[in-house]
Amino acid sequence: MSQQIIEELLSKLSIEEKVKILVGIGDTTSSQLARVPGAAGQTHPIERLNIPGFVLADGPAGVRIENPACRTTAFPVEVMLASTWNPELVEQVGKAMGEEARICGVDVLLAPALNIHRHPLGGRNFEYFSEDPLLSGKIASAYVRGVQSAGVGACIKHFVGNEQETGRWGLDTYVSERALREIYLRPFEIAVKEAKPWSVMSAYNKINGVHCSENEWLLTRVLREEWGFDGFVMTDWGAGEDVARQINAGNDVIMPGGQDKLEQVLKAVNEGKIPIETIDRAVARVLSKLLGSAGYKSTPGKPDLEAHAKIAYEAAVEGMVLLKNQGALPIDRGKKIAFFGVGQILTVKGGMGSGHTHPPYVSTILDAARGRSLAIDEELAKKYAEALSTYKEELEIFYRDEPDKPSVSEDVVGEADIYASAQRNDLAVIVITRVSGEGWDLAPEDFYLRDDEKWLIDTVSEAYRRIGKPVVAILNIGTPIDVASWREKVDAILLAWQPGQEAGRAIIDTLLGLVNPSGKLPTTFPKTLGDVPSWTFGGEPADIPKSVTYEEDIYVGYRYYDTFGKEPAYEFGYGLSYTTFSYSDLSIEQDSEQVKVKFRVTNTGKMPGKEVAQVYVKPPKGKIDKPQKELKAFKKTRLLQPGEHQDIVLTIGYKDMASFNGKEWILEKGAYKILVGSSSRRIHLEGEFRLPEEKTFRN
Ligand code: BGC
Numbered sequence: 001m002s003q004q005i006i007e008e009l010l011s012k013l014s015i016e017e018k019v020k021i022l023v024g025i026g027d028t029t030s031s032q033l034a035r036v037p038g039a040a041g042q043t044h045p046i047e048r049l050n051i052p053g054f055v056l057a058d059g060p061a062g063v064r065i066e067n068p069a070c071r072t073t074a075f076p077v078e079v080m081l082a083s084t085w086n087p088e089l090v091e092q093v094g095k096a097m098g099e100e101a102r103i104c105g106v107d108v109l110l111a112p113a114l115n116i117h118r119h120p121l122g123g124r125n126f127e128y129f130s131e132d133p134l135l136s137g138k139i140a141s142a143y144v145r146g147v148q149s150a151g152v153g154a155c156i157k158h159f160v161g162n163e164q165e166t167g168r169w170g171l172d173t174y175v176s177e178r179a180l181r182e183i184y185l186r187p188f189e190i191a192v193k194e195a196k197p198w199s200v201m202s203a204y205n206k207i208n209g210v211h212c213s214e215n216e217w218l219l220t221r222v223l224r225e226e227w228g229f230d231g232f233v234m235t236d237w238g239a240g241e242d243v244a245r246q247i248n249a250g251n252d253v254i255m256p257g258g259q260d261k262l263e264q265v266l267k268a269v270n271e272g273k274i275p276i277e278t279i280d281r282a283v284a285r286v287l288s289k290l291l292g293s294a295g296y297k298s299t300p301g302k303p304d305l306e307a308h309a310k311i312a313y314e315a316a317v318e319g320m321v322l323l324k325n326q327g328a329l330p331i332d333r334g335k336k337i338a339f340f341g342v343g344q345i346l347t348v349k350g351g352m353g354s355g356h357t358h359p360p361y362v363s364t365i366l367d368a369a370r371g372r373s374l375a376i377d378e379e380l381a382k383k384y385a386e387a388l389s390t391y392k393e394e395l396e397i398f399y400r401d402e403p404d405k406p407s408v409s410e411d412v413v414g415e416a417d418i419y420a421s422a423q424r425n426d427l428a429v430i431v432i433t434r435v436s437g438e439g440w441d442l443a444p445e446d447f448y449l450r451d452d453e454k455w456l457i458d459t460v461s462e463a464y465r466r467i468g469k470p471v472v473a474i475l476n477i478g479t480p481i482d483v484a485s486w487r488e489k490v491d492a493i494l495l496a497w498q499p500g501q502e503a504g505r506a507i508i509d510t511l512l513g514l515v516n517p518s519g520k521l522p523t524t525f526p527k528t529l530g531d532v533p534s535w536t537f538g539g540e541p542a543d544i545p546k547s548v549t550y551e552e553d554i555y556v557g558y559r560y561y562d563t564f565g566k567e568p569a570y571e572f573g574y575g576l577s578y579t580t581f582s583y584s585d586l587s588i589e590q591d592s593e594q595v596k597v598k599f600r601v602t603n604t605g606k607m608p609g610k611e612v613a614q615v616y617v618k619p620p621k622g623k624i625d626k627p628q629k630e631l632k633a634f635k636k637t638r639l640l641q642p643g644e645h646q647d648i649v650l651t652i653g654y655k656d657m658a659s660f661n662g663k664e665w666i667l668e669k670g671a672y673k674i675l676v677g678s679s680s681r682r683i684h685l686e687g688e689f690r691l692p693e694e695k696t697f698r699n
Contacts, residue, residue: 001291006284012049015276018283019265020044022247024257025053035296036105038066040237040354041256043286051287052296056155056234056255059111060127060143061350061500062357063100069300070104073097073308073501074359077350077478078112078139080319080497082129082522083575085612086636087142089315094146094154096311100303101152107295108153108199110354112143114187115162115203117479117523118556119537121442123165126351126478126498130522131557131572133183134631134656137190144195151294153198156191158236159212159223160184162203165441166538167545169239172206175550180207181660182554189227198231198289202251204239213240219250226699232285237354244268248275252282305360309502316499316506318610321519322576323483328427328470328491330513330578335426338377339366340418340460341474342408343431345388347507348476350498353438359501365431365474368504372512377425380413387412410452415459422463427470429511430460430490434477441538447529448482461489474507484527484569495519513578518610518636520575520679524557524568531568533560558680559627573614573631573679579605579642583613583684588674590689594653597633599676599685601648603640612636614677615650617657620670624659629675632656655697665697 013021024041028034034042036055045053058064063072073096075081081090101109113124117131129136140156147154161173161184175184191197200223202213212218213235223229234253240246243254243264254261268274322329331337347364350356366384369376388408413421422428432453436442449457457473464471470491475481478498487493494517496507509515526532533552539545552560558572585600601611613636616629633650640646657672658665669691677683 001288005291006287009049009051009287010280010283013046013283015269015279016266017046018279019262019269020046021051021283021286022253022279023262023265024253024255026256026258028256036065036067038064038358039106040064040110043253054107054290054293055105055295056108056110057101057106058354059097059109060113061355062359063097063104063106063109064354064357065104065106066358067104070302071305071360072100072104072303072357073305073312074349074357074362075312075500076316076319077126077355077498077500078129079126079478079522080499081143081315082135082139083321083497083519084315084318084636085135085520085634086318087138089318090139091142091146092311093315094143095149096308098147098150098152100308101147102150102294102298103301103303105295105298105300106152107290107293108155109147110155110157110201112140112154113157114140114191115158116184116187116556118163118550119532119534120447120480120526120529121444121537122163122479123436123441124351124353124355124438125523126436127355129187131524132522132631133186134190135522135634136187140187140191141195144191144197148195148198153289153293155199155201155234156188156197157201158203159188159200160203160218161207161212162205164537164539164548165439168204170204170206170211171539171545172209172547173550174208174547176553177662178660179550179553183556185222192223192227192229196230200229200231200233201236202233202239204236211240213251214242214245214249216249224250231289232282244273247282248278252285312500313502313506316502317510317515319497319499319519320506320510320517321495321521322517323493323495323570324487324490325492325576328472329494329511331427331511333512334375336375336377336424337369338380338421338425338428339369339431340380340413340428340456341410341431341433342384342388342412343433343474343476345384346408346433347503348433348435348498349500349503351437351478352435355438362501363504365504365507368508371505372508374508377421380417380421383413383417410456418459419463422467422469425469427472428460428464429472429474430457431474431476434479434481436478442479444529446481449486454486457486457489472511476503480523480525482528483525513607516578516607516609517575518577518612520573520612521570522572524561524572525570527567527569531566554627559630562680563628571679571681573612573677574682575612575679577609577611579603579607579609581611581678583676586676586685586687588687588689594651595674595689596649596651597674597676598647598649600645601637601640602645603642606642608639608641610637610639611678613648614679615652616675616677616680616683617652618673618675619657620668620672622668622670624661624666624668626659629680631680654695658695658697667691667695669694
């Protein structure tokens with residue numbers, strides 16, 4: 001929107017009207033002004049000047065609105081999008097969501113979320129991408145580009161340090177500036193610089209003593225002055241304490257707002273606590289982005305749900321991570337399959353809270369198996385259907401709305417059923433599910449298998465493998481769980497995450513080898529919770545946590561496991577395929593700005609497949625402690641036919657390898673190793689470059 005139009009509007013708007021643009025209408029479910037049913041928030045319209053009420057709707061797994069006339073698609077949760085390691089595909093997902101938002105009248109999608117997987121028990125891990133800032137930032141940038149290509153805005157959230165739900169409203173997160181800048185701020189920085197999101201949502205928590213929404217250092221110094229952000233900042237819903245401190249700090253919009261907040265801001269303006277220039281600045285930021293939105297201008301229509309279901313399916317199949325496979329997969333079409341676990345019917349599409357979705361349907365594992373005319377054990381399937389029929393109402397809500405999974409124990413079938421089924425089937429597939437959501441973190445019991453789940457795996461494993469029949473486990477979960485204690489009891493494990501509405505179809509087609517799994521872990525699967533470095537997770541005091549200190553500093557996820565020699569169950573970047581790949585022809589060139597890494601990936605197996613090639617940098621020993629290695633670049637190949645290769649060229653800027661020493665970014669002199677691998681621990685090529693002199697960089 002042109003500067004001139006904004007200035008003209010500013011000259012015509014009264015103070016009350018300006019404040020109305022900066023404060024939401026409050027609860028959108030009860031307000032007469034609400035334009036889109038089920039959207040999370042809206043600003044006040046100023047009809048006199050043709051300024052609409054701008055509509056903001058969640059994200060990140062789809063556009064969360066409740067309008068029967070404008071249905072929307074449920075895509076895979078963010079951790080699964082990150083598992084694709086495929087920015088081009090994620091951009092298509094973003095574009096589909098952006099189009100749905102626009103057609104349904106939404107101006108800003110409250111997504112993606114860029115917090116870091118600091119601990120496997122994080123309640124919202126499913127709607128965050130990764131433990132690694134580069135992967136998070138690159139995937140987020142693609143997502144934002146996609147959404148905004150449709151003419152509506154994206155809102156990256158929750159800025160910053162919102163890595164747990166316990167005590168989230170005012171939790172004081174203590175973290176060193178180095179860890180903040182290298183780990184927690186970094187994905188936001190990448191997304192702001194590479195994708196220019198229209199907006200940023202400040203987080204509920206405090207950072208080092210100051211509420212994020214009232215934090216001038218964060219919202220003005222870092223975000224705008226250092227990174228050049230030119231959009232507007234909104235609060236998370238109900239965050240912070242003082243509207244004057246918020247707006248003065250650079251937090252332009254108060255959400256969800258309401259009459260109280262409106263009055264508080266007006267009072268603060270009238271008392272001189274918020275200068276009118278600051279109000280004008282905030283209004284200008286909001287209007288310069290939102291007046292250009294295609295959302296409020298769009299004529300009501302229907303999104304192309306069929307085309308978007310295909311994109312949701314693609315993203316789901318590319319996000320599947322094959323953790324283990326001792327010849328059990330892919331399954332031959334004619335084989336007789338016994339399905340175990342309530343998740344075959346209660347297939348989990350996504351997580352709970354603001355990130356849930358209302359798709360037109362959810363493809364369950366059992367339905368999809370039937371859809372592919374597989375020889376499933378109908379006797380067992382009937383038992384599951386009968387056991388679950390008591391939960392009819394909950395089930396309907398489960399599929400349609402929030403995935404608040406009825407907790408059904410896994411003793412639906414007995415030992416005799418399992419042993420009898422082993423006689424008449426060729427293999428067993430066990431589905432293990434978990435649901436988590438906004439507002440609470442998981443408990444250690446959620447990480448480990450429950451007794452009924454252990455019993456099911458033990459009994460099926462014993463009954464089938466004793467007579468040479470394989471057992472496959474499907475993990476339909478949103479954050480890592482224990483696998484180390486039971487993985488020897490199964491022949492294959494497919495990590496299916498929470499794949500959105502196409503869940504069942506994507507899972508079954510992967511089991512059958514109709515698609516070749518190509519996802520890689522965006523987050524480490526530790527052996528036990530005791531191994532996780534972020535031991536302060538949850539905060540203190542334990543009963544009502546008020547603060548949390550990120551004691552592990554920069555050593556989050558694989559940065560810790562690799563540096564301190566702790567072996568995970570499955571490492572960051574790991575994932576198998578039904579084919580094999582070789583790596584060759586490494587060459588490294590350097591100039592004054594960057595290092596260029598070239599290598600070749602060849603499909604050496606029998607099936608077409610895609611590989612995610614990862615480049616890690618291992619620094620020399622210097623003055624500053626650094627992780628043993630860090631991901632600095634990655635590339636997913638195209639679908640390679642057997643025997644086919646792809647030459648890959650990746651560049652890494654020196655600045656992106658530097659460490660923050662409290663004042664500036666430093667890259668010490670010495671010999672740096674370039675490690676090219678198929679995971680953080682499976683390194684296939686090794687090279688080196690030298691830096692004769694130390695380099696320093698400003699922000
Ligand atoms: C969540 C945000 C969400 C907002 C609006 C908050 O509780 O933390 O992620 O966008 O609600 O629904």
